[in-house]
Amino acid sequence: MEHFLAAIDAATRRLALKPVSIDAWRDNIAYLPRDSMLGVEDFDGPGKVDVAGQADASGQRRSIRARVNVVEPGWLLAPDEIGLSREAFAQLGLPENSEITLTRTPPQHSRDALRAKIQGHELGASEYAMLLRDIVEGRYPEGEISAFLVAATRSLSDAEVGALASVRASFSTPLRWNEPIVVDKHSMGGIPGSRITLIVAPIVAAHGLAMPKTSSRAITSAAGTADAMEVLAKVDLTVDDVRRTVAEARACIAWNGRLNHSAVDDVMNAITRPLGIDSNRWSVASIISKKLTAGSTHVAVDLPYGRRAKLRSQAEAEELGRLFETVGSSVGLHVEAVATCGAGPIGRGIGPALEVRDVLWVLEGQPEAPADLREKALAFAGRILSWDPAVATPERGRARAAELLDSGAARMALDAIVAAQGRREIVPKPAALTHTVKALRPGRIGEIDGWCIAGIARRAGAPFDKGAGIDLLRRVGDDVTAGEALFIIHASAGPELEAAVAMAAQDDGFVLAGEAALLD
Template sequence: MRPGILFVVVGPSGAGKDTLIDAARGALGESGRYVFARRLITRPANAGGEDHEAIDDAAFEALERGGELLVSWRAHGLAYGLRSSLLDELTKGRHVIANGSRGALDRLARKVPRVVAVVVTAPRTLLAARLASRGRERPSDIEARLLRADLALPDGIESIIVQNDSSPEEGVERFLAALETSARRLFLKPVPIDGWRDHIAYIPADSIVGAGDYDGPSRVDITGDGRSIRARINIVEPGWLLEPDELGLSREAFRVLGLPADAQVTLSRTPPQHSRDALRRKVQGGELGAAQYEMLLRDIVEGRYPESEIAAFLVAATRSLTDAEVVALAKVRAQFATPIRWDEPIVVDKHSMGGIPGSRITLIVTPIIAAHGLAMPKTSSRAITSAAGTADAMEALARVDLTVDEVRRTVFDARACIAWNGRLNHSAVDDVMNAITRPLGIDSNRWSVASIISKKLTAGSTHVIVDLPFGKRAKLRTEVDARDLARLFEVVGRGAGLHVEAYPTDGSRPIGRGIGPALEVRDVHWVLDGHPDAPQDLREKALSFAARVLSWDPAIGTPQRGRIRAEELLRSGEAREALHRIVVAQGAREQPVRPGPLVHTVRARRSGTISEIDGWRIAGIARRSGAPQDKGAGIDLLRGVGDNINTGEALYMIHASAAAELDAAVEMAARDDGILFDEELVGGCLVESIRS
């Protein structure tokens, strides 16, 4: 028998944890598969709240010294603990449910085989109303309690979020589903029975998932490691073929699923009919509402649908999403993540659809805004196909993999941060969807808008500016495409309760000189320092966006006054000082990354006027030189569109840290250097090698 799971229920005050645990005790207590822990608390037994084991301070400390507590912690002037005897229950294969503390999760994970944090939460307004209804605290105390609530979990802790924002019955149903989703994990065993085309799964009558729940003609989904198969369940006698935590598959079903023996799999009932009706309606081109999307996405995240049906849904969604549906999706998707709350009247953010090499304006806009005093907790991505994302560039200066607590501290200290969004804006929906959309090449601007707005909601933003570059090699090809998307961003933002302004920008050429993390940071420093070599296109674009963001401050009011203020902050050096504060607060590198020491200069093979720079090709050469993994690798553009060039004149320099990477990038540039003269692509290049 494999050990059971320790479910630690956590969440802010007012989320309803005790209510859900009590209801689960009534629903699951007699199954024999679950044990409900009673916490030891140093307060009287009749003090209200949960049913706990009362103990005085001296006795509690004696249990701690004697090693009789599995874990203990202090909060609100009281001591809390769980008895070590719970380990015996876990060893017997029973699942233990305990009301716990986030601060104890790390220690528990080191002591028990498997810990799952069940995070119970609800919108802040609802939490406040529930706390007020208790009559124990003043409104100011309630507000302070909610502001202090920390929803972050330690790294590496498995978790499930339960939104307890509806009726008590709905909350209990979600809570039980969350427990069962984790507890249903079984271990795969091939069964030498040929079911031919009929996929058959076998569970013992004493299965840990409760065999009676799966008895009947309906089929189930068996999911593991990104694979899924639908099968019919047969129940076998206990102790004969399978252990209680094993699931058998007929020969053909085992082959089709393609997982090894003893792999962990999840057994899920096929989606309820109303969920399947919603999916079918969307596949047929119909319109869904917020409640239908919430139900459908929850079933998808919980593994109730096979990949083929999810793919069909996503293909349909890319073709027919109304504005109202995008708004609904944005709101629903935000419910699958833990939001960050700020005690600020205005919290600003910026997003770019990207795809333009060197356009690192975030590292200029953010310190300008911070120097002015507005809060800007900027979360940014790493590069996927480009030579650098904003997070890659910032990482050449400081840490970017910040926790929620570190983001809060950085914004408190420096008024802004520039952090990696992969750790902060994790989305269970994206985990499932990206696994399907990326291999199939499914892409939709409307789906992306819902995802982006949902992440801004999760980040606690109130005002968002969006950069929409367009050009024949950008993600958005024409200005019409960009204006249509700008309208959608603003409509969806308004529907989700955000102030969003979106602007089409010229994406026909790279912005700035540097392409690659360290080179782009150099350009940023040049702009912030007022250096004579600062790229003017980068400076101008950054000032334009900073001016619009500053106009949201009522004391500024207009983009014209915002521009004056932005230029003043640049000229005075306050913006440069603000970037330094952000870097220090996030954790500055001991030595900032410099451009790679190995350099090759790419020269023109003919004379003429540069008519175009192929940003996609240039970014590809920069990636081949090692960027963004090698922060010092990349390209330094020496000439721009409209420049007159003579044969042999330098076009750009390739930087690298490794000779093999440099040679590969030079070879790539020799085939096509990405510089077009007078409408004609240069057929080759002369290369001068400089190694220092």
């Protein structure tokens, strides 16, 4: 490898371009004969090179990045020729026999940074900027990226997390707002039904602060915030849509897939998800970078903890909260992180339409409104409103939030947001096919396994079927008798309902008080 790269670096002769009728699908492949003038006898194939034509009259050069395969002498290519696979040749767009040069990729100083991180050394912002750019541009094979990511999960200092956040943000065009305060809220997730954003954003908008909220769709849960908001309105917004919605309604609740698209995440997630690589510190850098891209100045972070939550203990949540606040401060964001109890779902509904039903109950002051959903929403809304100098404290913020909620102003604000984003003509309702799951034995409910409940809801069809999910009838701390209803499964089709019922029969997710202690 090193011999080959050194040969490329030193080469001054040109290679003649030849098309090779091989379909390499999405991979750009360059073919060099083993007797090439570059001397590739030691090359084993995992590296990449830049293949470039000659500069035109304006000084521009056509180039692509390609993986090199070595072929036997005399088979396809002469010693002074380079071949490109069908897709690579078309992408480069130069005629056959054009003069081509190869450039070593990645540059040595980038590779030095990667090796330093793999060895556990701390990198600075300039090194991360160089390294991530080369990774995004495809200069490294997956094996080396995987090694880098494993090393990064093991050793990232607070300063490195801040550097990564700034560098990652630099890969996107940030939104700019002519506002002294632009607020946002983020949750580490993992708690089914905790759809407080659809309550918090209207409260904040009714008060008058700008809240351009971008949210994700579900990956492993029964609904993400974007999935729930999509029950009411269009969420696939452009930047112009977001600006217009915030101008008209003071807030939006949009899907982040288009707005916060990250080329870094595209590359990293393709590797980390199959390998199960997970790092809270890497996540903090990603989250903070997205808030910078959104143009936020103040961010509230919800850190739920519990035996089956992403964060297992209050101490772990508080430690991560300190990191959020430290990193936020280092990049110019005011961040307040709050550890919250995640012993069970929040609200009754699990699944997009059922969660929206709960949200509307809270906003409309209905007697069926889940008290825990209302209280958590008021707590976070109050914290956010306290950033307004006219409010100043969380206590006054909560009182103001309750006033806006109880007066109906927040409900009107949600209507304004929905109208600005694009109201759905037909609002999905909870699915009509149902099955009631009942307690098998008496006792006090000590825990509700959110992952289990979400799994049953997904089996019923959520989040793709907006009406599918679970309607919880009992909460943690309730006493139940054998045969008493615990929850109702909603599905739109018989097979999905049967599958969800079968899954619930194996484990309904409800753990009685004595049993919870045995599971620790």
